[in-house]
Amino acid sequence: MGTQAATEAEPRWLDAREREVWLALRRLMWGLPPAIDRQLTRDSRLSGPEYSVLATLSECPDGVLRSGTAAQELGWERSRLSHILKRMEAKGLIFRTCSADDARGQDVHLTDAGRAAIVDAAPGHVEFVRRTVFDPLTAEQQDLLREACSRIIDAAMTVEAEAGDGLGDS
Numbered sequence: 001m002g003t004q005a006a007t008e009a010e011p012r013w014l015d016a017r018e019r020e021v022w023l024a025l026r027r028l029m030w031g032l033p034p035a036i037d038r039q040l041t042r043d044s045r046l047s048g049p050e051y052s053v054l055a056t057l058s059e060c061p062d063g064v065l066r067s068g069t070a071a072q073e074l075g076w077e078r079s080r081l082s083h084i085l086k087r088m089e090a091k092g093l094i095f096r097t098c099s100a101d102d103a104r105g106q107d108v109h110l111t112d113a114g115r116a117a118i119v120d121a122a123p124g125h126v127e128f129v130r131r132t133v134f135d136p137l138t139a140e141q142q143d144l145l146r147e148a149c150s151r152i153i154d155a156a157m158t159v160e161a162e163a164g165d166g167l168g169d170s
Contacts, residue, residue: 025152032132039128044121049084051125054093054110055117063110066099070108093117 014022036048046054056073057063065073071081085108088094093114099105110118134142 030031035132036125036128040121040125043124044117046117046121050088050091050093051082051118051121053081053084053088053108054114055122057094057108057110058118060110062113064107066101067106067108068097090113 014068033048040046040051042047044051053070056070057065059145066080067081071078074081085094085096089096089112092111094105094111095109097109099107137145
């Protein structure tokens with residue numbers, strides 16, 4: 001009997017505590033990104049994804065990163081990154097060139113306007129992050145949160161990989 005058939009026959013329902021934890025996590029996952037976007041848009045006219053790209057590029061030598069590497073670092077699909085880069089290029093925040101190492105790839109370059117945007121946005125954003133994530137938690141709770149997030153994403157990646165490998169098919 002396959003894993004999927006066993007799961008369909010006997011669901012592992014959440015108990016009351018697990019349901020509360022799940023609902024709190026879901027509320028965080030759905031509530032925090034829009035709050036981040038509102039703060040960034042209000043204070044810097046950048047979206048959360050645009051800020052993430054600029055922050056990633058600003059940490060690179062010369063503000064240049066291969067687009068595939070950027071997608072990996074951000075944890076995004078290449079198509080999502082491509083759409084965001086197109087919008088950012090139109091705003092003059094970045095430009096793209098054929099990769100110097102391999103013409104099949106693209107390098108993403110931070111422009112002076114992009115660097116100025118991240119420099120202007122960073123202080124307000126870090127204050128928002130500090131007030132919403134770090135100030136409400138003790139150092140111990142912050143460590144527990146980091147550990148919990150790591151375990152959850154690792155488990156999600158494992159389940160996704162297993163589903164992609166055909167495990168769970170009957």
